[in-house]
Amino acid sequence: MTDLTKYTLNDALDAMNKGEFTSEELTTAHIKACENATKLNVFITSSFEHALEAAKNSDKRRAKGNIGLIEGAPLGVKDLFCTAGVKTTAGSKILDQFEPTYESSVTSNMNSQGMVMLGKLNLDEFAMGSSNETSAYGPVINPWKKDEKLVPGGSSGGSAAAVAADLCLGATATDTGGSIRQPASFTGTVGIKPTYGRCSRWGTVAFASSLDQAGPIAKTVKDAAILLQSMAGYDEKDSTSLNIPVPNWKTSCDKSIKGQKIGIPKEYMIDGMPRDIQLLWDQGIEWLKDSGAEIIPISLPHTKYALPAYYVVAPAEASSNLARYDGMRYGLRAEGSDLNDTYSRTRTMGFGDEVKRRIMIGTYVLSAGYYDAYYLRAQKVRARIVEDFENAWHKCDTILTPTAPSAPFTLGRKVVDPVEMYLNDIFTVTTNLAGLPGISIPAGLNQDGLPLGLQVIGKALDEDNVFATASALERAANFNLKPKKWWIE
Amino acid sequence: MPLLTRAYVIMEFFVSNQKNVVNVEDVKKIARLSRLRVEDTELQSLADDLSGILGWIEQLNEVDVDKVEPMTSAVAMKSPMRKDIVSDGDKRDQILKNAPKKDDGFFVVPRSVE
């Protein structure tokens, strides 16, 4: 019998439509794969029994002709989305035993489109990190192992690794500064962060409210389109949700990009950029030219300032968003001598070092006397970055850049300077600051045989062209490599 | 990592550890404000860490932001509003479900008297 975990989401949905196999069979195959992959540590909480039940129910619905967009597809959910009755930890000890009574709008949308949830996927604590090493539940291992253990990127490391290892047909993820695209790049998968406001933030544990967006990590661009379609949509419970219809993005993937203008920002072109990455970017430009697109050099002059602006805005919002984790109403409580002592003990014990560091940066930049110098200035710089893109859109339709400044790196290496870690987000944060859609697609391997991604950035609400351009690249790159399944005992 | 370090140097991200943006007293203050305990032995290294990050952030001063309105939300649209209808509440069990301590319909917390 064919290995059902090798299917793409699109193919699996087609096959089920044709009656080639059932959701129950498909789900069983994936559960088996998951059970054999404990070494990757992708799950914080698995819900296999629940998944089998859901698969059977899906098969019944299908029999009645009641078929959702992702009907019967076994998927993973980043453990940042609250799921009713299934533990939700945000990768933190402070929410160790938290069992929401409510379902996030994104997963709720997916449930109504037929999702079969296999479990909750590992992530950097509160989505703060670029390597999945800040998780309180241990690091995720990148399936693309060479001789040493590598990180899958982060914060959606569990989502990316699970998809790369064929443990699920796709997964939900979130992206605040690159947390979908960078791990996708590190694992040879596709990840898209849509326009801010496309996916409701209701019920997703908040990191930085003005930057957080949900999106999928998938095996192919078309799979990503299908998944995003099932996740997105207006939600009156989120004041920043966009009240506009969700297009049929699956068809965007088949659109020609002939005559499209692709911007190449010179500020992303750094002398001495890792050669493999520069080569891949050049290759991407050629592929797009071959697909009939026009290449336009552009300038995004404030690119350099995106990362420091991000490291003011994101921690500031996070310091406030994470104040609710105080041990009073849910989550961990570490009893102290009095109320304030209990607060401090709870939060000191419950949060990891990186989260604490960001809370403290955020508290500092908002505190009296520093607000104008840091927070207000960063928000003004952010406005400048938005302006950069607005100017660029006069010249081009989409922008092509590398996704990350490096290939996956070794797990557990010593990072002395936190800023060095923050540099992982250098090519991705700009789109979060500007609220734009950005996709990462696997485009090749570096000399060490590790995957590298290219990023396509689009205008606000123009996921259509992002998918079209990404699909053209995907066809040209024809990246069909998979990691060896070394993790199976 | 070599790749990152290279990018980091090349992109002229200048981390100045010589500059003490944040001192030990600042760390104590922000730790207190954010209800985090920092051991005395950690104060200096944390001050150095934060100084490094904030020193690096100070490159934002190079940007001309004269007459620039700060961005406060990522979507440019009118604030949506709700009708004044009671549509929620009456779910005490759900509200209290995950409480570390509860009694008689209340959350129970360490004594706090003003």
Add this chain to the structure above:
Amino acid sequence: MFTAERVADAKDWIKGETGDWEVIIGLEVHAQVSSNSKLFSGSSTEYGSEPNSQVSLVDAGMPGMLPVVNEYCIEQAIKTGLGLNAKINLYSRFDRKNYFYVDLPQGYQISQFEHPIVGEGNIEILPIDSDGNTLDPVSVGIERLHLEQDAGKSVHDLSPDETYVDLNRCGVALMEIVSKPDMRSPEEASAYVDKLRGIVRALGTCDGDMEKGNLRADVNVSVRKPGGELGTRCEIKNVNSMRFIRQAINYEARRHIEILESGGSIDQETRLFDSLKGETRTMRSKEDAHDYRYFPDPDLLPLNIEQSYVDDLKAKLPELPDAIKSRFMDDYKLSEYDARILTADKIKSDFYEIVANGRDAKIAANWTMGDLFGALNKSGLDLNATPVSAKMLGELIDRISDNTISGKIAKSVFERMFNGEGNADEIIEAQGLKQVTDVGAISVIVDEVIANNKDQAQKAVANPKLLGFFVGQVMKATQGKANPQVVNKLLREKLGL
């Protein structure tokens, strides 16, 4: 911002050992918006429910929960701003005020810091001295009005060593109305709160119920030598009655004067008013200096209000107490005093207008204020709990003017009405109080009275004052039911006066 040009009248100065002092008062009034649901969630605002039964996931600060603003609350804030003659800010925004407390589940309060929905305004107050005399009007500046969330409630008496938390009030919309430091005496402060209360009640934007805490004041008090340098102020939190406001100011001003006169200095601090002792005391000092780290709430978008929307609300604004008062003085020719009493709040003015409708305005005012308010006062009832409705009172007055009963009988009918014995006609009928106007019948009685008092009748011609005696006798004989005009006329004729 903290300017205080006006110097108090000398009569309001407080005598100290080193001379006279002047008290400077500013108020922050929290008025609960009269909404059904909360400012950012759909849970109910109803008072007095089971603990935590009116709490949504948003109110409880659950992970991933998001606020959505209640349109009605925005509308009430604008209407109140208009009632305060204040500038409505078409652009306003919600900010987060960050601090930790058990009654604050999100770890921050959503408020408006930099861009409040209402800016500067101005109202005129009429302070009343302890003898009930109206003093000269005083203009009080409004600094701003902003919307914010209320906090939950901590209960400390259910366990000796723990606190019980009820989040029912959490997220209820409050309008914080900040005055300029324009008041100079406790009477002015309470007149200001009274005025605000009248305005929000007339507008229907807040029920003004101080007992339930739906309207409460933080009082900022400082003292200075009359017209001199401003002193350091203290803020007295959550004072919830007019009397307590006056008491707290008196106490606090005295405290400041005593400290200053003995060479000390005032610490700027937040204090609590102990209503049992009539004292203020310092709140347990917070371990950290307040640093609320305000920043725009990224979960909410700025409010951009159309001028046409404001204009529309303005056009539909109900008549405010001041306007009603001048109308009463113009249309009903009432004295300033009567008009003030009758327009103290919406319920009173509405009541009076029903009573006065188609009747003599002065008589209506006398019955409403003198008889009804007096009786209510005596029995400790509010006007909204009155046993005598405006309609009933009006009918009683009608029976006087159509000569069914005399004014004197009417007083006893009113008493019976107040005791719940029915409306005027029912009581008049049941008690047989209908006035006798039949000249023949009265004539018989007059003849009898004159016959029984022959001596007096003879003296009457010389001493017309004796008419009163005869009237009294006739009324006695008729149990007061004889029409006084008829009695007078007949007696004059028969006594030859």
